[in-house]
Amino acid sequence: xxxxxxxxxxxxxxxxxxxxxxxxxxxxxxxxxxxxxxxxxxxxxxxxxxxxxxxxxxxxxxxxxxxxxxxxxxxxxxxxxxxxxxxxxxxxxxxxxxxxxxxxxxxxxxxxxxxxxxxxxxxxxxxxxxxxxxxxxxxxxxxxxxxxxxxxxxxxxxxxxxxxxxxxxxxxxxxxxxxxxxxxxxxxxxxxxxxxxxxxxxxxxxxxxxx
Amino acid sequence: xxxxxxxxxxxxxxxxxxxxxxxxxxxxxxxxxxxxxxxxxxxxxxxxxxxxxxxxxxxxxxxxxxxxxxxxxxxxxxxxxxxxxxxxxxxxxxxxxxxxxxxxxxxxxxxxxxxxxxxxxxxxxxxxxxxxxxxxxxxxxxxxxxxxxxxxxxxxxxxxxxxxxxxxxxxxxxxxxxxxxxxxxxxxxxxxxxxxxxxxxxxxxxxxxxx
DNA sequence: CTCAAGTTGGAATTGACATTCCAATCATGC
DNA sequence: GCATGATTGGAATGTCAATTCCAACTTGAG
Numbered sequence: 001x002x003x004x005x006x007x008x009x010x011x012x013x014x015x016x017x018x019x020x021x022x023x024x025x026x027x028x029x030x031x032x033x034x035x036x037x038x039x040x041x042x043x044x045x046x047x048x049x050x051x052x053x054x055x056x057x058x059x060x061x062x063x064x065x066x067x068x069x070x071x072x073x074x075x076x077x078x079x080x081x082x083x084x085x086x087x088x089x090x091x092x093x094x095x096x097x098x099x100x101x102x103x104x105x106x107x108x109x110x111x112x113x114x115x116x117x118x119x120x121x122x123x124x125x126x127x128x129x130x131x132x133x134x135x136x137x138x139x140x141x142x143x144x145x146x147x148x149x150x151x152x153x154x155x156x157x158x159x160x161x162x163x164x165x166x167x168x169x170x171x172x173x174x175x176x177x178x179x180x181x182x183x184x185x186x187x188x189x190x191x192x193x194x195x196x197x198x199x200x201x202x203x204x205x206x207x208x209x210x211x
Numbered sequence: 212x213x214x215x216x217x218x219x220x221x222x223x224x225x226x227x228x229x230x231x232x233x234x235x236x237x238x239x240x241x242x243x244x245x246x247x248x249x250x251x252x253x254x255x256x257x258x259x260x261x262x263x264x265x266x267x268x269x270x271x272x273x274x275x276x277x278x279x280x281x282x283x284x285x286x287x288x289x290x291x292x293x294x295x296x297x298x299x300x301x302x303x304x305x306x307x308x309x310x311x312x313x314x315x316x317x318x319x320x321x322x323x324x325x326x327x328x329x330x331x332x333x334x335x336x337x338x339x340x341x342x343x344x345x346x347x348x349x350x351x352x353x354x355x356x357x358x359x360x361x362x363x364x365x366x367x368x369x370x371x372x373x374x375x376x377x378x379x380x381x382x383x384x385x386x387x388x389x390x391x392x393x394x395x396x397x398x399x400x401x402x403x404x405x406x407x408x409x410x411x412x413x414x415x416x417x418x419x420x421x422x
Numbered sequence: 423c424t425c426a427a428g429t430t431g432g433a434a435t436t437g438a439c440a441t442t443c444c445a446a447t448c449a450t451g452c
Numbered sequence: 453g454c455a456t457g458a459t460t461g462g463a464a465t466g467t468c469a470a471t472t473c474c475a476a477c478t479t480g481a482g
């Protein structure tokens with residue numbers, strides 16, 4: 001028998017240079033649309049128009065809509081993490097944590113607090129209904145949380161952070177504050193909630209500093 | 212000219228006893244479906260089947276789908292807040308805060324961490340695309356955050372919490388932790404993230420206690 | 423009882439969307 | 453240059469959703 005048909009994956013094939021660019025263009029257009037309208041709220045014709053491609057191109061490169069959504073999740077994860085570097089890889093001081101969080105707050109303000117977190121929004125929409133999407137979202141959050149935890153762990157290894165601090169839990173708490181803060185800010189159209197949320201958690205981390 | 216047509220609102224009319232029950236049944240069925248599949252992922256035929264009503268009944272009572280969604284937002288807000296009382300109205304000690312948060316964590320475990328927060332999920336889906344929905348979500352979160360802030364303020368008034376503590380900001384941070392923690396837990400299918408998130412913020416609040 | 427208003431059923435309409443198909447064109451290794 | 457596979461356009465298909473319509477039925481006030 002043949003391999004189990006995995007939904008959302010077109011048969012692996014060689015990509016022409018032009019093909020790669022088309023594929024990329026589709027993903028970017030879809031990511032943008034899905035950020036604003038959600039995955040369900042974005043239709044294939046929408047993506048066609050935004051990317052300037054025909055339906056067959058989308059189905060050629062992604063198999064079906066779910067395949068496109070999965071590609072968008074990965075793309076947003078890569079893009080968001082890349083945007084946060086190198087800050088993200090150096091979260092080993094309270095100041096660095098504050099600056100990193102502040103950056104996101106300014107970004108939020110810059111777009112008038114419309115839209116929340118690119119990954120969080122997709123997560124909220126897809127976590128329950130789409131098993132393969134959920135799996136990718138798990139790894140998206142892990143890839144995000146990892147560097148935070150590493151930074152805190154380095155502080156602890158250097159003796160700056162109390163031995164009693166649970167760096168893994170603190171990293172999770174900070175990521176949760178980012179997500180929850182973004183959501184409240186998106187609804188209230190003000191970054192205040194986001195700033196208060198992350199500030200509280202960072203203050204808490206600060207309380208573990210060995211003075 | 213006539214009054215500006217406000218979308219999603221059927222003309223106010225007297226409700227028969229049976230009519231009120233039908234209306235209620237529709238809202239409850241819709242709320243349940245939308246919790247699991249999202250508002251966009253829930254069709255009117257879905258609601259018809261779940262509530263055992265005909266299309267005309269839904270349009271009779273809610274005008275259009277948006278009207279139903281708005282009613283669901285209000286219903287979920289009322290229901291969720293009611294479920295949390297009387298705990299929610301007595302959040303004026305660290306223990307009370309912990310118990311209140313823990314209750315939600317157990318609830319999350321009880322359903323295998325499927326589905327996040329009833330209000331938060333709707334918020335993430337609707338905040339950007341639907342102005343009237345966003346307005347209602349703002350008040351939903353305000354109604355939720357209010358009692359938290361009041362509890363903290365009472366602690367402060369009693370001299371238990373430092374004068375320097377910003378109770379409003381702490382209340383927002385806690386609500387954000389709840390939301391972000393729920394989201395991470397939903398994706399990871401484990402309430403651990405939720406518990407760590409709220410625990411960190413409550414620990415932080417605790418650090419403001421006047422000993 | 424009797425009428426106006428509230429309530430309900432169910433079919434009909436209209437439009438959009440996901441997906442498929444096929445035929446044409448293009449790129450590249452040999 | 454040729455064959456093979458990659459890429460593209462555009463129409464066709466089938467499904468399903470949102471909404472409208474209208475006729476029938478029920479209820480409550482007077």
